[in-house]
Amino acid sequence: MRKFKTESKKLLDLMINSIYTNREIFLRELISNASDAVDKLYFKSLTDKSIQLSKDELGIRVSFDKDARTVTVSDSGLGMTKDDLDRNLGTIAHSDSMEFKAENGDMQGEDVDIIGQFGVGFYSSFMVASKVRVVSKAYGACEAWGWESDGVEGYSIEAAERAEHGTDVILTLKDNTDEDNYDTYLTEYGLKNLIKRYSNYVRYPIQMEVTKSRELPKPEDAGDDYVPQYEDYTEVETINSMIPIWKRRKSEVTQEEYDEFYKTDFHDFSDPARTISVHAEGSLSYDALLFVPGRAPFDLYSKDYQKGLALYSSNVLIMEKCEELLPDYYNFVRGVVDSQDLQLNISRETLQHNSQLRAIAKKIEKKITSDLENMRDNDREGYEAFFESFGRGLKYGIYSSYGMQKDPLAGLLLFFSAKQDKLVTLAEYVEAMSEGQESIYYAVGESVERLNKMPIVKTVLGKGFDVLLCTQDVDEFCFTAMRDFGGDENGEGAKELKNVATGDLDLATEEEKKDAEEVTKDNEDLFKSLKEALGDSVTKVVVSARLTDAPACITTEGPVSLEMEKILSQGPDGDDIKSQRVLELNAKHPVFETLKAAQDSGDADKVKLYADLLYNQALLVEGMSIDDPVAFAQNVAKLMA
Template identity: 40%
Template sequence: MPTETFEFQVEARQLLQLMIHSVYSNKDVFLRELVSNASDALDKLRLEALRDDSLDADVSDLHIEIDTDGDARTLTVRDNGIGMSYDEVGQLIGTIANSGTARFLKELKETKDAAGDAEGLIGQFGVGFYSAFMVADEVTLLTRRAGEKQGTRWSSRGEGTYTLETVDDAPQGTSVTLHLKPADPENQLHDYTSEWTLRDIVKRYSDFITWPIRYVRKAADGDDTPEPETLNSMKALWARPRDEVSDDEYHELYKHISHDWRDPLETIRLQAEGTFEYQALLFLPSHAPHDLFTQGYKRGVQLYVKRVFIMDDCEELLPPYLRFVKGVVDAADLSLNVSREILQQDRHIRMIQRRLTKKVLSTVRDLMNKDTERYAGFWREFGAVLKEGLVTDADNRDAILAVSSFASTHSAEEPTTLKDYLERMQDGQEDIYYLTGESRQAIENSPHMEAFRAKGIEVLLLTDPVDEVWVDAVGTYEGRKLRSVAKGEIDLDGKDEEAADTGRNEEYAGLLDWMKERLAEDIKEVRLSNRLTVSPACLVSDAHDLTPALENMYRAMGQEVPRTKRILELNADHPLVKGLNQAWRDDKDREALAETAELLHALAVLAEGGQPKEPARFVKLVADRLERTL
């Protein structure tokens, strides 16, 4: 049959130009597409041979070959798979949007016995094939369908026409030869005749393809036989039985995908079967990366579709608070855009995320219950980021709380869970008490802790920035309110002390009103404290007010929040407060008393790690008072 020339349809020409110039952001993916198509062809031949005993096809050594010619600037990808007939080439290659794989699946699903075996075929041949024009001025395809005698040659320069002709000497399968664009001397990394460039692309995108991908190196001098070398490992660890994979192999894969030289803390395998199938191999690192909390931190796991690499950091597969988890998810089928580079949000993605999240949290729970030392190491490294989920993931909040532990006054070394805290609560204690701060030492030395320490009431010591947020988001645990010892009124004495408190308040009423008026710019109330035993004063917030730390956090994020006036609490049993009250009742020098009130407020600010509003004035007042004592 003579060579025939055909024109692409108008829509096909437009889509072709889009494919060449716009769709793919990374030109390297053309090789991934051609290798994926070759892998499909091998899968199809294997299944067709099982279904049709009379098929005259060689299936003894199914493989993919990559061959280059630097002088001629050609790159050839060939397979000995199912191949195509003359009519199929015209239909599948002439029409870009047509999908040979999709049609094959539809036909194969009608055959009951073989339907399940074909669910994993990858790719849409017509679309991926045309990515070759990103790097080639001309593409030639030579193919012969298994069981047929004649082959077909297709050729095009991507300019609106293509040629078709019948050939008699075509081998079984398909070969695609790219006549590459002129070399760019300034960009050797994209020289697609370079063995090292091709090695890198195959390793990155197609390392786990089931079939061997062989690079045909030029024969050595004096040897007429080319030297093929297999480039891919074909070792998809997540697809192999657990008992066939060693820990060393898992660790090697983890180091490869995470760029971490240390072994992972834990390996997690998951396989989902049914209407939507996927496999996952995840790793919990043993140490947090230094940039875990930076804005540019790359999170997400690698996404494959039937062992073909799609995305390196697929953020949609795990929530942000599990961004430290590394690994691989290999799905049988997903909704991808035409170039496979952008994952579309759909119910399958949401389903995978929910399942992976629950699996990671249950693995951490197992660590907590079975290996306290390894769990302690995990929590030390990743507890702060995991607690972000208490704010952002209400569906899994209980599961996150179940694997969370916190420093507390119960032990200087061992953290506690909320469950253990409840078991140690004193008789009559209704709330779970906590205090936030920059460090354990700062919290333990806080005046807010004095009454709780004196009465032996356990307090959680929360030092991570996220602690300021999640306690309000969670609110309660097992029906018990989470309550800050620095917010609201605290009554640890019970009803028996109410009469005494009433009398004491009457005694100090005048001083309290006067101090409120004198310090009105900085505070909204002055009252006597039930939480102080040693310090003269402290500052507390109303139950629903923002803490100073949270205000600063919002401002650091660029959000303007109004300054919240706080409450000054005085320790009526402290000599300084007693003396101040007596001096006020005796109508002593009001200006001197005002300075004392100002100093009391500044001392309360300093005690919680803050800074007086006017440091220079504070220093002068203190210096003057010290001078008077000499």
């Protein structure tokens, strides 16, 4: 028995219990080591003419013995001598692969891609195994050697038997416990699943003997009631796909192949709406294959939804969903990113340095934006279908970033145009603006049909200006964060975004403003009485310069509009969030004359009745609930009596 050094024992204990968080990656690590061993031999065959072999002779084999509780990973690679076993497996964190890469780095290319870096992946075996035996025969050697350890005190090395060059790693699995079921790794399904999940794109074939079923020939004397008989048989099958589709040029892959990969790997029954293939070379090289789904997943807007792209390094899965690769507003994008330049941490489960990942994420974000812009400009019908599913997230991206992301995202937004009767971009709205128009006008409500009937929308349209009809709860928050749209890089020429139901739209002519001032002055007592009747429900009652055929409307002052109040009231602190409401009266409407008559006659009760009716009626038009529906109904009945 050769003892592990004291520091090696401590490191081994750390390896088994701390560095790896997921036991099932042991197979990924062993297959990666096997792939490295095969790569080394193939590399030598390219540089040493005395080594005669073809790539077809190289591969990896995985098998299990349920009775003996063993899992074996075999390769036909370079193999190890007795000294290699002692140096590579007896010294923890010594990486022969790292040395190989350092010595031959300039000569590596697409044909050779050494994965190993830290010399610790092998020891992940002890997370699931009570004993590990390694039998290896170096290429060209006459004898094989066996290394064995329980991962506690030390290891032994002795002569062994192996017919051909290569290495067998034989794991004797631990017994099951109440918490851990190691029998999972002693099934055909369990091992195939791990191979496909983590090592599907290792460049060499990973083979297993699998059980299949076939129908037996029908006996000649079988009657009409014969029931087909079947038998099980075993066959060696290549489990992994080897060549990842994302490393192939787009010109070499059909859309049908992309669609099939997407539906299989991302468990969707619909074809993707867009496929984006990226091959970047330079200071940071990576391959990416991205998909915009054809429909939104059912849980897209739930708290349980997890965004992210599958992250690979040298064809080996590192993370199933790397969140850092996508901003939240592109959380619907699915796909993979593969880069051999990433600096992984020792466990290969997370990244050591995030600067490279951030650089890739930034480039991917730009690529997605560019592709969506292309879709918007060249496939409008498809883009409108995409926006119906995912537009809310783009709007939320602007709001949640306090407008910082409006430059890349604002151009992707679509809104319904009241004037053009279709969905338009903000750029298309600006392009169609009337001469002299300085603002982009929008209205927010429950539906396009309802917004089209709003008095203030009709007024703005009557002035010759278009109104964007916004029906999603995030719309107004998005516009509030944006504040304006367009203009140059200094903001010159930008168009302010204005809600038609808030603030001063400044649509009235000078004559209309003068008339409103005169009416206000002449009816000062009436407006005072109306304000007293409504109390704290409104901040003031004024003459409207924006109404045409409606008797009254509710507008707001300050940052909170009626729609915002409606949405925010659904939260835990909703009762504390109130808009500053203003009751605007149409002085040209017959109702105003009725109000004046009641005021002139000194009938305070009737003035209060009219005030309540007009206020609640205006709220209903805005789609707001009224505080006391019973009282409102009684007031209507009282007026009719």
